[in-house]
Amino acid sequence: MIMSEIILSKTGFLALISLFAFGAFSSLLFRKNDKMANFFASFFSIAGSAYGVIFAILAFKSSVPLYYSIEAFSNAHLFSASFYINKLSAFFIFTISLIALFCSIYGIGYIKHFYKKYNIGSLGFFYNTFILGMLAVVSASNVLFFLLAWEVMTLASYFLVIYEYKERKNIKAGVTYFIMTHIGTTFIIIAFLMLYKFTGSFDFNIIKENAELIPDVAKNIIFLLAFAGFGTKAGVIPFHIWLPDAHPAAPSHVSALMSGVMIKTGIYMMIKIFLDIFIGAPLWWGSLVLVAGTVSALLGVLYALTEHDLKRLLAYHSIENIGIILLGIGSALVFSSLNMPAIASLGLIAALFHTLNHATFKSLLFLSAGSVIASVKTKNMEKYGGLIKFLPYTAFFFLIGAMAISALPPFNGFASEWLTFQSLFSGASFISNNIKWLFILSAGLLALTSGLALACFVKAFGATFLARQRSEEIKNVKESSFSLLFGMAALAGLSLAFGLFSGKVSELLAEVAKNLNMPSGAAMAVSGSGTIFVNNGFASVSAPAIFFALAFAIFASAIIAIYMINKNQKVSTGRTWDCGTDLTPRMEITTTGFSRSIIMIFKGVLRPSKQIGTEYRDANMRYFPESRTIVLGIADIYRSYIYSPLNNFIENISEKHIKKIQSGNINAYILYIFLALLALLFASTI
Amino acid sequence: MENMILQISILIIFLAAVFLNAIKRNLTAVSLYAFQSLAVSAVLLYYFFENRSWLLLFVIILTFAVKSIIAPLFLSRLIKKHHLKYSASTYLNIPLTLLAVTALTVIAHSGIFSSLTKIAGEAQNMAAIAIAVILISFFLIINRKGIISQMIGVLSLENGIVFFAIFSGLEQAPGLQIGIIFNIFIWIMIASVFVSMIYRQFGTLDSTEMKLLKD
Incomplete structure (x- = not known):
């Protein structure tokens, strides 16, 4: 038996799960020894993630979907511990494993900051469980098993958010996350129960086969419930309020995983339900997703601009990027409903590519931010400044991440945003009804969002690394250790590689779209040199050509600059600025000052x-x-106008009416159970 | 003859559940429960003679030992220890209680439970009686304020569930049944300890007095 067959066998898949399970329990076993707990947690998470990357590549290349079932847990009538891995699942397993691999390498050094302060064993336990939960979510074949995996992922991430429990704001962030994510889960459960009611199964494949049995009204309700439920996990505005608090609260390598990949599990499920299970969605589904995407992208970046907290700024950018991904999914949905599968595939490819790219550069940015925060001991950007002298490599990697997220070529963010634009332009060009105006508006606002993102990262990079240091602590800052730098360097390399080989990546992602009955056909073609052609030459881009042009331009500029500096220059004497006063950090523009003008516009x-x-x-x-x-x-208009009034309303009802039910009389409680039982039995007969 | 034993046993189980709602003396209620459990053992014995499964015989012996001897003994000792001759008051008086019991029996035989009773096939009427026992026992727990009566209600409810499982063909593997009986045994012991603690704390076994717990 060749190696690939062994890896893709059931034993091979169970080995993948077992590695994380070993990591979780071994770190818990050595919880009293920080070094050992860190060693086992990191070793198994690295081994598991590396193996996950290989497994995902082989699963992606497999001509047939993979199906595994654990018999010991599959005797129940409705529940089965079964896994189904098609190209879409394989892509998400790849993304999760890839990011987890470098976050885990980073974690080896980063976790040392917590020695003797917090329990390393519990961090290792929840970290490995978290990755395991995410992998199970994107491969589960049974709805009930999916919900179990979803809950494992949620609870593990909750405990990671409150890991630094001595800080009260982390506990508060954890509570908000816990409540919001469970509200989302409630929507998801109702959606799944409706799917079960009409298809009679909890197996995703059987649900897909019987999807036409679901009435249109029920489909619409399921869509809305699933969009709200998975949108909450993905951080779509207005369900996002947990995200800017929870992501910064977790340790940085966990923040990278949460922001980079966890929120994408919501995207995975949206694609699975809206584009795989339901075929031929009504037009308004795609329109709603487009609107939600546009709003999330624009508001996400605007909120990011107002932030002084580096990690919160990055968290808001996750909302923005989820918005960009939704623009791709929304386009795919609209084109699918208009029976234009080739152009729909373009939207889906853009969404998947941006999912991968955002995972890469966002985790890079969170890891860089983690190095900065661990060195300076504050998240407040107003107290940074001049860090490039002390953290030169970290600054370089952050710059790459910032360029990638700002969609600057030749990095990966540019490639996926370009494809998203092409998808939106296709809508504006090929759709004749009023929906085309939505595409035009979305494209315009996406352009604005991209510009604002660039401004935001000029602020973030400038305030953090350039100019002079604004606090005394910075003078003692030292560059990060090897494992931290390695994690960041690898992700920076990937950001460039995915940009440079965007043609090849797009081709591979087209296979996922094809697997979901959306063959790209003439909508997208990639030449041997890596040039991507869209809609029969409607537009094209060549990442290698851009890269070489940029490299030549930089090289030529450097030569000219060196020549200019070295040639004989005249010394001229002029008036001294500010009467010769020394430059001090007080003269620097602050992050607030930088973003003030943009804030005033909006x-x-x-x-x-x-x-x-x-x-x-x-x-x-x-x-x-x-x-x-x-x-x-x-x-915070969402808390002021949505969540606080809702909370007050619920509290009011609870205080005035519902509390009466809680009489303290045990007979009354048993009566409630009895009546509920009778009501349920009665309902079952209707 | 065998069929007659089965029918008498069913009658005893049902009537015991009805009378548990009507009587006030705690020791009589315990005796009634012991009698009801004996009838459940008799029904199981009937199936033993059909199947000749020795494991089932073991389950029957255990059922008899725990439900007809050990549980009543524990409850009797508790009643004597705390001088709880009569049960605490009820929410409904006897005529209304009997009316409610009648209504629940009718509901159990109505279409609401048809989806459940159909599982029993030919023994549909037996399954309906079993559901009536479950509902009546549930009602006993709701209507009585005394903890001893409520405990007997829970045990009678369990008998009703076993009774239903037998006729609907849902009886579990003997290993699981042994586990359930063991569970009841442990529950009786823990509940007895709790009851004594509650009596020591509140000086009464009226559950309505336990409202103070929330403060």
Whole structure:
């Protein structure tokens, strides 16, 4: 038996699961020894992730989908521990494993920050369980087993969010995450129960086979429930409120996994339900997804611009990028409903490519941010500055991540955003009804979003690494250790590689689309040199050509610069700026100052508030101020207008009415159970 | 003859559940429960003679030992220890209680439970009586304020479930049945300890007095 057959066998798949299970339990076993717990947690997560990458590549290449079932757990009538891995699942297993691999390598060094402060064994346990949960989610074949895996993933990530439990805000973030994600799960469960009601099965494949038995009204309700449920996990606005709090609260290599891949499990399920199980969705589904994507992308980047907390800024960018991915899915849905599968595939390829790319550059950015925060001991960007001198490699990797997320060529973000644009342009060109205006608007706002993202990362990189240091702590900062740098370097390399070989990656992703009955046909072609052609020459881009052009331009600029510097120059004397005063960090533009003008443009949406504080040298004589401070705040309109009123309403009802049910009388409680039982039995007869 | 034993046993199980709602003396209720459990053992014995499964005989012996001897003994000791001759008051008086029991018996035979009773096939009427026993026992727990009566209600409810399982062909593997009996045995022991603790704390076994627990 050749190696690939062994890996793709049931034993091979169980080995993948077992590696993470070993990692979880062995780190728990050595919880009293920080070094050993770190060693076992990291060793098994690295081994498992590396094996996962190989498994996913082989599963992707497999001509038939893979099916595994664990008999010991499959005797129940409705529940079965079964896995179904088609090309879509294989792609997500690849993405999860790839990012987990480098986050785990990074973790070896990063976890040392927690020695003797927090329990390393429990971190290792939940970290490995978290990865295991994500892998099970994207490969589960049975609905009930999927929900079990979903819950394992959610609970493990919840415990990772509150890992640094001594900080109260982390506990608060964890509570918000726990509540929001379970509200989402409630929607998902109702959607699945409806699928079961009409198809009579909890097996995804049987549900797909019998999907035509579901009435249109029920399909629409299932779509809305699934979109809200999985949208909550993905962080789609307005279900996103947990995300900016929870992602920064977790340790940085976990934040990278949460932001990079966990939220994509929601995207995976959206693709699976909307494009695989339901074929020929109504037009309004795609339109709604497009609107949600556009809103999430634009508002995500605007909120990111207002942030001073580096990790929260990155978290908001995840919302923005989920929006961009939704634009691809929305396009695919619209084209599918218009029976244009070839162009639909373009949207899906764009969405999948951006999923992979966002996972890569966002985890890179979170890991870089983790190195910065671990060195400077604060997340407040206003206290950074000049870190490039102390963390040169980290700064370089952050810059690559920032360029990739800002969609600058030749990095991967450019390739997937270009494909998303092409998908939207296709809608504007080939659709004759009013929906085309939605595509035009989405394309316009995506362009604005991209511009704002670039501005945001100019702010983030500039405030963090350039100019002068704004706090004393920075002088003692040292570059990160090898494992941290290796994790970041590998992801930076991948960001460039996925950009450079975007043609090849797009071709591979076209196979996923084809597997979902969306052959790309003439909608996308890739030449031998890696040039991507869209819609029979409607547009084309060559990442290698851009790369070589840029490399030549940089090289030529460098030569010219060196020549100019070395040639004899005249020394001229001019007026000294600011009377010769030394430059100090106080003269630098702050992150607030940088983004203020943009915030004021969008003040209708962002609702900024300004607090000016002045301290005087002499309290009785207000002529000589000691200091002036301006605090620019942003109103949380989602909490103010949606969640707080909802919370008040529920509290009101609970206090005034529902509390009466809780009488403290055991007979009454048993009566409720009895009546509920009778009601359920009665309902079953209808 | 064998069929007659079966019918008498069923009658005893059902009537015991009805009378448990009507009587006030705790010791009589315990005796009734022991009698009901004996009838359940008799029904199981009937099936033993049909199948000749020695494991089933072991289950019958265990059922008899735990439900007809050990549980009543524990409950009797508890009643004597705390001088709980009579059960605490009920929410409904006797006529209304009997009316409710009649209504529940009718509901058990109505179409609401047809999807459940159909499982029993030919023994559909027996399954309906078993459901009536379950509902009546449930009602006993709701209507009585005394903890001893509620405990007997739970045990009678369990008898009703076993009774239903036998006629609907849902009886589990003997190993599982032994586990269930062991569960009841442990439950009786723990509940007895809890009852004593509650009596010591509150000086009464009226569950309505336990409202104070929430404060």
